[in-house]
Amino acid sequence: MKLLVCICKTPETTAKIAFKDNDTVYDSTGVTFMLNPYDEWYALVRALELKEKSGGTVTVINIGSAEDDVMIRKALAIGADDAIRVNATPRDAYFTASQISAYAKDKNFDLIFTGKETIDYNGSLVGGMIAEILDLPFISYASHLEIDNGVAVVTRDIEGGVEISEVNLPMVCSAAKGLAEQRIPNMRGIMTSKTKPLTIIDPVEVPSLIQEVRYSLPPQKSAVHMLQADQMDELVRLLREEAKVI
């Protein structure tokens, strides 16, 4: 099986959120980046498990600059066979999906994994966009996936339950919690990752579908109103009359 896993970097969970250039761009000064957890913990590890079970290759693809290579090497250390980096600054989901599709279109991947979303822009869009560009079926938010004779049986999270579907490969799948368990790279993985192929390719041109992006920080919460354990009647009154939520 040929598996492709889309990986990207995100600021660490505790990173400071600030913007520059008139609040149009995230200010990454001094910020530590990590692999997006949905890409690393669930998408990549499930791909590796599938390869370990039935053979094949796992390729990771990233859109980014040379700064991202350290994170790509981490994915290789966890177990991916080779990596592609499209040498560009990711602009939006459509740009990213177009780059990945342009690379993948003639490579006959059986399965393309993305994380269910990135934890920075939270768009949850790239998987569906790749599926549409490549004319493949798409299952989002997969929490369980098995493959049997070219048919994927996928469980996906829906509101208040799960939906279990069968899909013929090839397909695109976005990974949610439950699909796999996080793996820590071991020493051997780290050593071999240094010699695994990382190919850098040029981006294709893509029109922009969003414009005039501006960021702001959410309004400061006013100070918390503290109450004592024996003031629950008062809390109920406040929720009713002040907050008006019950």
Added chain:
Amino acid sequence: MVIVLTEQQQGRFKNASFTAITAGAKVAHELGTQCVALVIGKADDPAALGEYGASKVIHLDAPELESIDSKVYTTFISEVALREKAKLVIVSHTSTGKSLLGRLAVRLKGGFASGVSKIQVEGNKISITRSAFSGKAIENYVLSGDVGVVSLLPNATPALKDGGPCPVEKPDISMSGSSINVREVKRTDGRVPLPEANLVVSAGRGLKDPSNWGIIKSLAEVLGASTACSRPVADSGWRPHHEHVGQTGLAIRPNLYIAIGISGAIQHLAGVNNSKVIVVINKDPEAPFFKAADYGVCADLFEVVPKLTEALRKANGA
């Protein structure tokens, strides 16, 4: 035209759909056009969508559409959008909407936005507001292209009834070619699904033992709230994973979130900090959650929660 895709469960419209139509009708009015509701599959009373502002319903009731294949749905929605010269297509930010949005944006070559809390019209430009960086920033931008496609948060705006029933059109479009065969749908219980709940009671490790869940359940019942939990509670199997809210679980934005025995780690806050009002009950005065709270009670939850339940019961009776 503004087109809104509705969602039904066993023929009944979800509340998220009433919200989406209310918002769609407002945008349509500002653009000087109309709002069309697009209903796929079984629906009990599609004409009633007019009450929320739809001027027309297009209802495609075909059994093969009961299972949602994003590809088949995209083809149908795009055809309607082109035929109706849509300026904007709105889906709900639900499991269905999220699986459709990326495809629709590519198919229609439209400006796109997911998890939108607000849609604004300035002249003939449509711009959106959404949260990013797990609630730590607000993003605002203009959708380019001839048609925009957005997924709207299920409780972005209150659903408002403002009118009577509208005409229902049955289109002459046939759908085929599903490549996804839905084998089974398992629903866990009859309560309001967590992402759609307006009131949520959530508990964490402070509960100490799964046998103590009863006090959380009683509080939720008196309130008519859904229950949720923090990651350690789900990971240790006290509660099912679909109740886990936080960065790796569900992101929710109810009107009221009551956090009980949850310290408020940044990963948990990422999933709940868009809630309108947050109440934190925790005996640790240093719990970071108090900084994100509107109301706080620093005391033993085993004392506070039954008292709160009793106070609510009394207030309900009055």
